[in-house]
Amino acid sequence: FDDRNSWPELEKQNKSMEDYYKVQNIVPESEWEDFLKACRDTLPTTFRISPVCTFADEIREQLKSRFTDLHVEDVEMDEDDERLQPPKLIPWYPQELAWQMSISKKAIKRTAVLERFHKYLIAETETGNLTRQEAVSMIPPLLMDVKPHHRVLDMCAAPGSKTSQLLEFVHAQCGANGVPKGIVIANDADLDRCSMLIHQMKRINSPSLLVMNHEAQKIPMLWAKSEDGKKVPLRYDRVLADVPCTGDGTMRKNVDVWRKWTPAQAMGLHKTQLQICTRAVELCEAGGIVVYSTCSMNPIENEAVVSAVLKRFKNCLELEDVSHELPELKRRPGLLTWKVKDRKEENKWYNLEDVPPNLKSVFPESMFPPADAADLHLERCMRVLPHDQNTGAFFICKLRKTADHMAPSKQKEVESVSVSEDTKTTG
Ligand SMILES: C[S@@+](CC[C@H](N)C(=O)[O-])C[C@H]1O[C@@H](n2cnc3c(N)ncnc32)[C@H](O)[C@@H]1O
Known part of the structure; x- marks a missing residue:
């Protein structure tokens, strides 16, 4: 519980970041000063x-x-x-x-x-x-409605604070020393961070945790045999995609964010975030829940990813209305529109139709607000901001997979993986 500020000499200012979020309208103008003040306060x-x-x-x-x-x-x-x-x-x-x-x-x-x-x-x-x-980091597992018999996948799990919460939910009925029916599979792409995760989880001492080291977007499908001997995919009841992000919502704790933030960082992560969230839906059981979260305030990492995934899984995925859950938590609805900024040039913003052909791979369609944002119910996403209740910032949404379906591009690959090949990646 060491609350020393390790970067006291750093200036908590970044004009580019402040201008960017003003344009994105993540807070009304009347709250801007309160928002900035809270961003600069110690957490x-x-x-x-x-x-x-x-x-x-x-x-x-x-x-x-x-x-x-x-x-x-x-x-x-x-x-x-x-x-x-x-x-x-x-x-x-x-x-x-x-x-x-x-x-x-x-x-x-x-x-x-x-x-x-x-x-x-x-x-x-x-x-x-x-x-x-961190208080805001406790929110995503709370929205997952994890039951003791569930198979739970935590795709980007290290250092494991959310994994520990998920394990606690799985142990809810049998207690700390019992053996629950469910299991938590905690994955992280970084081997050193997996070790850190294992070290942290030792404190909990659960027999129901399995740690995996994969790129989340390529986590292989596991297969089981049904009672009649058929090979069936082993999907998860609950999937948490707490994806790698710019982390600008942690600026109160990681003061270095102020010095390093650029708009290009989010653009560099968008594709991976989209791939991970897509894989989360593929690996989720029909009827199951995927929670997508980041500690970033940026719509390019948040609403843009979620709307692209909703479009990809049209007719079998929807955003759940969580307004009745955690009633005392102050939160903001997801944005229905946002702007896409040039990586370097100040005051240069793109609409989808303005992107020059040579930049289409840098600014893919998935980064832009969809025309049917209201139909997708993007307002059901939530953004928690530092001045709402003296926390860091976080973005969370709860997706329900309503039917069994896969992104067409992935269908073939997953079907081609046999039981004996189940360690081969399919994403
Ligand atoms: C936001 S942190 C996760 C925090 C964690 N969920 C918690 O609550 O303690 C993101 C994690 O994603 C991992 N990561 C980065 N790229 C990844 C990828 N492609 N697949 C899986 N994990 C990845 C990082 O090593 C990092 O541990």
């Missing part, structure tokens, strides 16, 4: 209590009561101590399991109650009872 520390840990009730009670003997006015104040606040409940997270606190290192060292409490939090994290996780 509070947030953590989750595992619902399957034996001491969940005790930990919750400790968090509620332990600070009653702390009086902020008794602590010698300096600039840092302005952030001294007891733990606060995150109201939208179910069962009072998520908490946030803003306490500087100095205050912890000077205040015996805080120091004891800090040590207690570290010990509980090591045993897997608590998981430190």
Whole structure:
């Protein structure tokens, strides 16, 4: 629980990023200054209590009561101590399991109650009872409605904070020491990050986790034999595509975002994000759910990807209305339109019909807002912004696969994979 700011000298400014998001209208003009101020503020520390840990009730009670003997006015104040606040409940997270606190290192060292409490939090994290996780990063698994018997695929899983949440859902009935019927397969393309994921997941000690190292867009289809001996594809009830992204929504924690952000970054990732989300739908069982998420605010990485996938899987995929879920979470509807900017030239924006022939591969049709955005119900996507409830920014949407179907281009390839070839990639 080290909340030091590691880049204090960096300027939290990037004119290009600010101009870009003004044009995209991600917040009304009247909120712009509040939005920018929140983007520059330090992020509070947030953590989750595992619902399957034996001491969940005790930990919750400790968090509620332990600070009653702390009086902020008794602590010698300096600039840092302005952030001294007891733990606060995150109201939208179910069962009072998520908490946030803003306490500087100095205050912890000077205040015996805080120091004891800090040590207690570290010990509980090591045993897997608590998981430190950005508040907004807790949202995607909550929308997946994971049941203990589900086969769950987490396509881009490292370092695994969402995987741990998914595992907790699968263990909901049998408890931490039982063996659930369901399974979580956690995949990441980066081998070192897979090791980090395994290290993190050891705390949870579940027999229902399998870690895989593949490019998510090429995760092979697994096959099983049905009761009558037929070969059937083994699809997933729930798929999480928390894809690699520019991460500009993490600017409060990763201050380097301010220095490095360019519009070209999102364009470089769009194609991979589209491939991963396409594969997520292919691997999902009919009737199942795919949650697509990024920690980026950029429509090129978000609504553009989602609308291209919806078009690709027309008639068998739809965006679910999640407005009734997590009612206390403040969120913004997905954008119905956005602009595509030139990679280098300031003030140069393209409409689809203006893209010169030599740039068509750089600005593919999938980057542009579709004419039928309202029919696709892009407003059902959600964007959470830093000034909404003092968090990072995140984009999330919940897709329901309503029927069994595949993108025509992929159908042949997947059918050609035999049981003995099931490690061959098909994406
Ligand atoms: C946003 S992070 C995932 C965070 C993770 N879901 C969590 O909650 O802890 C994206 C991850 O995608 C991985 N990645 C990048 N390209 C990938 C690809 N083509 N296929 C699978 N994983 C990929 C990165 O190594 C990184 O760990």
